[in-house]
Amino acid sequence: MTSTGFEPKIAAFVCNWCTYTGADLAGTSRIQMATNVRIIRLPCTGRIDPLFIIKAFERGADGVIVSGCHPADCHYTAGNYHARRRFTLFNDFIEFLGIDSRRITFSWVSASEGQKWADIVNDTTARVRELGPFSGYRDLVRSGLTGGQDAGT
């Protein structure tokens, strides 16, 4: 437990065929890992819309993991190739909007890589814990006077 006692909340969007099974393998192999991650299962990385990641940050997630099958392993043959292009754009563009891309981990974890999944979880949790909480997005709501009408002093 760190001095500040901050425990990051991390959302993980994983593909059902490889990473979810890999994570399951990590569990059955009794591999110890951080408990900050909440796994959301999707059919394929191709179904992981950047909007899901934005929604996670919008609702107060401090970090996000996106993981799926290695290229050429995709159950739907090309899901992860399309996803790779989308994540490439997402990763650079999110940085431009001012969201630290170190809060997001993209990875390929196959069904047999239980240990790799545990490492991903631990590394991401440690990194995000060090980056600190990220409630900036969720608190962007300024009720009452909005529309940027504030010229300051």
Next chain:
Amino acid sequence: MRELKNLAKRLLEEGTVKVVIGYEEGPVGVRPVFVTRPADAEKLVFNSRCVQNLAAYLSRRRGHIARLGKSAIVVKGCDARAVAGLIRESQLKREDVVVIGMRCGGVALRPSDEGPLTPETVADRCSGCESREPKLADHLLGELPPAPPKATRMFELMAQIERMPVAERFRFWAEQFERCMRCNACREVCPMCFCERCIQDKSQPQWIETSPHARGNLSWHFTHAMHLAGRCSSCDECQRACPAGLPLGLLNRKMAEIVRNRFEYQVSDDSTVPSPIGAFKQQDPQEFIK
């Protein structure tokens, strides 16, 4: 532009097209015009104040224009990229539109900006434009004017933002999106935004909060830029149409830069080249994926 008026009159008289979508001198600056009668072809003009991207009027969502019948459209190089985009994504058949390409010497920022083009009044997209003579055209009119002066304000703003640390950059965009009132002019004026029902209008689930507070606005503008990745013809109409004066063109410019660096793809007016997000390569970059 005598050539343009005669061509429009001939096309209408022959019945090749039912409407010519072009520019006219409006009460406050140049504005779009829909010429259906040959006599009205006299209204058509083409000068450095023809800023609007008329390709937005070709999208199927404009039922009341499509009903007029086959159309001819006056395009500059940047507009031709949008027409190619509509054809590439099968919103429009090539033979359903007569493209009147205009050789362009750069346009001003606003359709009401009189006077010659200077680095302060020229539009951002015109600096270093290589498509001043559109290739996608059935007719190509006008001599090629000299290259426009270079406007540097967008490059300076882009550099300034990129120099900021990430937290300050978040605050910069948060303040910008604090001004947005979600009138959606950036969506309605964009030729590549032709979805029948935008994701904002889908309420089950409501992915993007429609309330105009900074959080909902950031999610919307982020998604808009992602949906335009590798498709945006960088005509900067979204930036011009924004009543709050947000630098929306910057978002698309950054996305275009990422697409160029990562996938060596440049949006062009050649509709046969597939857009990058629809396709993929085995050896796409993936150094950021663990």
Next chain:
Amino acid sequence: MTFSISDSGLNALVDEVIASGTTVIAPALVKLSAGERREYQKIGSAQKMALTGAIVSNSLKPFIMPPSVPLFRYTRAKAAVSLEPATGKAQAAVVIGAQACDIAALEIVDRVMDWDYHDEVWFERRKATTVISLACTQADASCFCTAVGSGPDHPRGSDIQLLRKKGGYLARALTESGKAFCSKYGSHFEKAGDDADRDPLIKETREKVETNLKIDLGAIRSFLTRNFEHELWNDFGLRCHGCGACAFACPTCHCFDIVDEPEGITHGVRRRNWDTCQTAKFTVHASGHNPRKDQNSRIRQRVMHKFQIYPERFGDVLCTGCGRCVRVCAGGMNLLEILKVLDKSAEAKS
């Protein structure tokens, strides 16, 4: 009662009001990537005020009816629900140096917001705001306030009206809260001012605006009543993108949407957001049927609501001629042009 106040006196007055914790809203210069413009803003000090310059690009609407305002927060605990009103938090505010068209708009919208049901969400901010107008000396080709019963120095809706003169302003207290404000900050005001010293530019501005548009509102209203299906409506909608920027920039457009926004599984907030009749989803029924199918019918609705529907019920037009709808339109729509066509058709008919 006409006072006068010097430039420095007004700055001192503004600083004192700010120091007292009251929000002060005034035109301020804003530097944007899209260039510099004058906007009503909450200012932190008097020197932020920019009382002269281009026409103010936004209106006072965001301060009285913000683009998004929470109505109440709900929390759900299993079956039970508890509501916590989010209204009732409006602070006292003073608007200084507002244009006549923006202030007249507040009073026009007051009528709708008080029609049978008193809309507290609107009136709590409205009552907490003292409005000090400044006679307008900047008009462009899109202004037509004189054509709709207003004008650059029209006092309608102002608690205190300032009129520029050499070295300062004439100040006319027009309402009870205006007089109360003048007496509260009496030290800044000097002895009675003479109306004759007012800046001649005000009169020139009025003449300039009068050349932009001259119409007969009554004729237009009766023409509109009988010509719902006139074919002239089919020509207006072609260049319009149907975005709604005109309705959002307009100080008198008051239509809104009510939306629930869950911020978690068990709690969230119900918000009132700006909306516009220019989009299809404004009137689409759950069955998919849409009484206003294309853009022409939506433009007809906007013109009808302003120049026939509202006047039929409240006597006045729902427009103050500020010209913002023309300035923000990306498609080049022009309300002055539409009104001229209607005025000509009304004359031809009668």
Next chain:
Amino acid sequence: MSIYQPHLMRVDGIIDETPDTRTLRLVFKDPALAEKFDFKTGQFGEYSVFGAGECTFCIASPPTRKGYIECSFKKCGKATSGLRDLEVGDEMGFRGPYGNSFPVEQMEGGDIVFIAGGIGLAPVRSVIWNVLDRREKYQNVTIIYGARTTGDLVYKRELEEWSRRADVKLWQTVDPGGETCDWKGQVGFVPAIVEKAAPSAKNAHAVICGPPIMIKFTLPVLSKLGFSDDRVFTTLENRMKCGLGKCGRCNIGEVYVCKDGPVFTAAQLKNLPPEY
């Protein structure tokens, strides 16, 4: 409390009329309000499901029955799906009553013909029970109700009850092809059945509500039978948000459906611009 804050209600009863139509019986959480609450038949309200939004329905129960209100709705959007997920005992919101009402006092002493199609029976049912609870004040009461198929008939128990009453003439019909083998009612579209029923127009009023196509073809039949346009009442459904004249959404020409309606006479309908 602002005019947009709903009263809290508790779901007291749920009846599934058809696979996609449901009736909710709602009671006020605050008993003092339950006592004081009153409305006229034909008025509507905004029903809130917190987190999903508000939807606009007429109050389907008659004002003569105190202590609760009912609404019937078809699940087809976000808010109605939210309503659909409510269980007995859950709390939700109600704002109202809004709008004008059917002039049941003016109809006293004469005949009344009720014509309804599909879920259009909901607003009409409120008027029917309002009339039947004071049956002695009216002459003949005829009810003509049609739906696409027998499965689409709503308020089946009440239809059963009305058919057994001697002082009510009930015609039930289903669209051609919608009937089942043991269907004893009429078969045909509502306008045809109205023509067949041929209720007398002498000193009579009509209350009609249903899909626009049914109203379009039934009004001429009624005028042929001698019903004058100002004696035929219908209720219009337009998209609404505030329900009290502020949000600028429900107007047809200069008529605000939430303020001047939702109840209109056929005469008023005729000079409304074609925008509904």
